[in-house]
Amino acid sequence: CQLVQDEGSRYHLGSRAILYESYVDDFLTGASSVQEARQLRDDLQSLLALGGFHLDKWASSHVEVLPEQNSTLKEIGCLDSPSLKVLGLWWDPILDQFKYRIDSSNEPLTKRSLLSRVARTYDINGFLGPVIFLMKSLLQKLWLARVDWDQPPPNDIAEQGKSVLQELPLLEELSIPRCILDPGWTSVQLVGFSDASTLGMAAVLYLRAETSAGVTCHLLKSKTRVAPLKTWTVPRLELGAAVLLSRLIQSSLPLNPSVVVSRIVCFTDSSCTLAWIHTPPHKLKTFVSNRVVQISENCPDANWFHISTHDNPADSASRGLLPSEFLADRLWWHGPSFLLDPIDLWPMNIPPESSKADDEIKSVQPVLVSQDLEQNRFSCLIDRSSSLDKAVRTCVFIIRFLFNLKMKCLKQPQASWLLGPISASEYREAKLHLVEVTQHEQLKSEIALLKKGEPCSKKYRALSPFIDPLGFVRVGGRLTHAPIPFKTKHPLLIPKSCQLAALICDFYHKFSGHGGPRLVLYLIQREYWIPSPRSLLRRRLFLCLRCYKFVAKPQQPEMASLPPSRVTPGRAFLESGVDVAGPFSIRNSNLRNARIEKMYFALYVCMATKAVHIEVLSSLSTEAFLASLDRFVSRRGLPIRLYSDQGRNFRGAAREISEITKFLKNTGQGV
Numbered sequence: 001c002q003l004v005q006d007e008g009s010r011y012h013l014g015s016r017a018i019l020y021e022s023y024v025d026d027f028l029t030g031a032s033s034v035q036e037a038r039q040l041r042d043d044l045q046s047l048l049a050l051g052g053f054h055l056d057k058w059a060s061s062h063v064e065v066l067p068e069q070n071s072t073l074k075e076i077g078c079l080d081s082p083s084l085k086v087l088g089l090w091w092d093p094i095l096d097q098f099k100y101r102i103d104s105s106n107e108p109l110t111k112r113s114l115l116s117r118v119a120r121t122y123d124i125n126g127f128l129g130p131v132i133f134l135m136k137s138l139l140q141k142l143w144l145a146r147v148d149w150d151q152p153p154p155n156d157i158a159e160q161g162k163s164v165l166q167e168l169p170l171l172e173e174l175s176i177p178r179c180i181l182d183p184g185w186t187s188v189q190l191v192g193f194s195d196a197s198t199l200g201m202a203a204v205l206y207l208r209a210e211t212s213a214g215v216t217c218h219l220l221k222s223k224t225r226v227a228p229l230k231t232w233t234v235p236r237l238e239l240g241a242a243v244l245l246s247r248l249i250q251s252s253l254p255l256n257p258s259v260v261v262s263r264i265v266c267f268t269d270s271s272c273t274l275a276w277i278h279t280p281p282h283k284l285k286t287f288v289s290n291r292v293v294q295i296s297e298n299c300p301d302a303n304w305f306h307i308s309t310h311d312n313p314a315d316s317a318s319r320g321l322l323p324s325e326f327l328a329d330r331l332w333w334h335g336p337s338f339l340l341d342p343i344d345l346w347p348m349n350i351p352p353e354s355s356k357a358d359d360e361i362k363s364v365q366p367v368l369v370s371q372d373l374e375q376n377r378f379s380c381l382i383d384r385s386s387s388l389d390k391a392v393r394t395c396v397f398i399i400r401f402l403f404n405l406k407m408k409c410l411k412q413p414q415a416s417w418l419l420g421p422i423s424a425s426e427y428r429e430a431k432l433h434l435v436e437v438t439q440h441e442q443l444k445s446e447i448a449l450l451k452k453g454e455p456c457s458k459k460y461r462a463l464s465p466f467i468d469p470l471g472f473v474r475v476g477g478r479l480t481h482a483p484i485p486f487k488t489k490h491p492l493l494i495p496k497s498c499q500l501a502a503l504i505c506d507f508y509h510k511f512s513g514h515g516g517p518r519l520v521l522y523l524i525q526r527e528y529w530i531p532s533p534r535s536l537l538r539r540r541l542f543l544c545l546r547c548y549k550f551v552a553k554p555q556q557p558e559m560a561s562l563p564p565s566r567v568t569p570g571r572a573f574l575e576s577g578v579d580v581a582g583p584f585s586i587r588n589s590n591l592r593n594a595r596i597e598k599m600y601f602a603l604y605v606c607m608a609t610k611a612v613h614i615e616v617l618s619s620l621s622t623e624a625f626l627a628s629l630d631r632f633v634s635r636r637g638l639p640i641r642l643y644s645d646q647g648r649n650f651r652g653a654a655r656e657i658s659e660i661t662k663f664l665k666n667t668g669q670g671v
Contacts, residue, residue, distance in 0.1 A: 017029045037060070118135050201318060205249060238272065246295045246299045250298040264301055266302045274350060281293050306350060511523065514544065565607040576604050600619070613636055
């Protein structure tokens with residue numbers, strides 16, 4: 001925090017406690033001696049006072065560490081039980097031990113009461129792992145049995161549940177020491193165990209410390225999880241338990257800035273899991289491979305070994321224990337006895353691989369690949385190029401490089417080298433070279449037949465192909481005497497299926513300004529001949545993004561439903577629409593110099609039958625429209641509703657009709 005950055009250099013112990021041992025506004029810390037604890041207390045008080053924070057509610061396992069005026073200490077001294085809550089855990093500061101308080105309840109066993117009991121048993125470090133797992137497995141069985149929240153469970157589940165709930169108060173006898181690391185430690189190791197059963201998975205982590213007086217080993221954390229509803233095989237459940245252990249180790253590190261873990265050792269009683277962990281992930285199937293990668297990422301420094309089932313403390317947590325059985329289980333609290341021996345004497349064995357492990361290894365199918373060593377490298381250039389221009393320019397630089405390398409070997413001056421911008425002749429020669437490479441690969445059999453003077457295959461026989469003096473295959477025909485260039489009389493033959501044909505189509509399509517198939521085909525056939533080119537052109541033009549955007553059809557909007565007036569049957573003009581058309585110029589008489597005046601039409605259209613009634617208007621005034629409306633009503637009858645575009649004359653007419661109606665109603669004459 002900012003306070004530590006500004007003032008923390010003078011208070012080393014207090015700064016470390018604020019950064020690493022605080023939770024919101026609570027501090028849970030400790031020291032190796034009473035003197036160090038006093039110094040830590042003074043540092044915290046002084047450092048936080050600089051920021052305007054004052055500490056209160058102190059508690060300690062040594063009374064001399066507490067401040068002289070501490071209200072919490074007085075409150076604790078007057079209670080029958082000295083335990084107090086520290087971040088949800090009950091702690092006895094006199095004995096320096098964690099304890100549990102179980103609320104006694106006589107409510108009947110249901111799914112609701114069992115879930116409530118699991119939630120109320122606060123066990124953040126997993127000290128009660130086997131008991132909590134047993135209750136969670138019973139709760140899962142209730143879900144699988146489709147029992148309602150307040151419905152009595154089946155007899156077999158009810159018996160187990162009642163046994164657990166009746167023995168839960170026995171957990172209050174537990175006393176778990178808070179201090180598990182002696183001040184004089186010389187080396188610290190983390191030892192983990194994982195196991196699984198058909199009910200679920202469990203992982204247990206122990207802190208092993210080497211001191212001058214000997215070796216100590218205490219339970220640090222545990223984690224349990226019921227088996228998923230989608231059935232897994234037991235080897236996969238064992239692998240899931242190993243993943244659970246790796247996450248438990250990752251969440252526990254670092255233990256403390258001053259505590260360095262020298263080694264991490266993990267044990268499992270599954271030979272399949274060990275075989276998978278020591279197998280490269282790319283050789284495993286997806287399910288196992290993903291979890292092996294998680295294990296290696298979570299704890300890359302861990303060493304995995306095999307252990308027998310009766311020495312595995314995670315075995316009880318993966319099956320569950322009653323509270324009475326749990327209290328008598330010494331293996332759970334301190335691990336197997338060999339942990340107190342030197343590490344060199346531990347049974348670190350890796351058993352031979354199980355045949356079940358091979359089920360999750362990918363099957364290797366040998367593939368025989370043959371490569372044509374005589375394949376021209378320029379064909380790869382054509383296949384990898386996205387445009388004809390790019391392929392030709394790349395070919396130019398390759399030819400230049402080979403030529404300049406030859407000149408350098410012959411010790412010719414640089415004046416004879418090919419440098420500078422690409423010339424038109426170089427561009428033309430490179431393009432012909434790409435055509436030559438394509439023809440020698442795609443038309444190898446036809447070239448051999450033509451050189452022997454034999455007719456080529458039926459596919460190209462109608463084109464009368466021949467080989468020109470430069471070795472290119474060209475198309476024959478009847479235009480030998482036409483006054484046009486030779487390359488247009490006899491264009492180069494390009495197979496339709498090759499990549500060069502597609503690049504040529506794309507080139508002339510862009511060259512013509514994204515022209516259509518006919519224009520592009522005309523430009524291509526001035527120099528090249530592609531058999532049956534129309535399907536290829538349609539396919540290449542369809543792939544042009546710019547053309548696709550221009551020819552795309554707009555989406556047809558969804559039309560709304562017709563109003564009731566359009567679909568309800570009735571007499572003509574019962575509901576009508578009105579609008580005015582014009583102006584039209586008319587002569588008011590047949591005289592030569594008759595004045596030309598403007599006139600308008602009022603169009604009345606029936607909404608249901610589309611019948612049209614036309615009235616003549618002398619102007620756009622309200623009076624003229626009211627006169628036409630009077631004639632319309634006299635001829636067609638009074639409509640119940642009249643629609644308009646809210647023109648001024650229409651609004652004026654509506655206002656006058658409304659005023660007349662209101663006047664007649666007020667005078668009692670009626671309408």
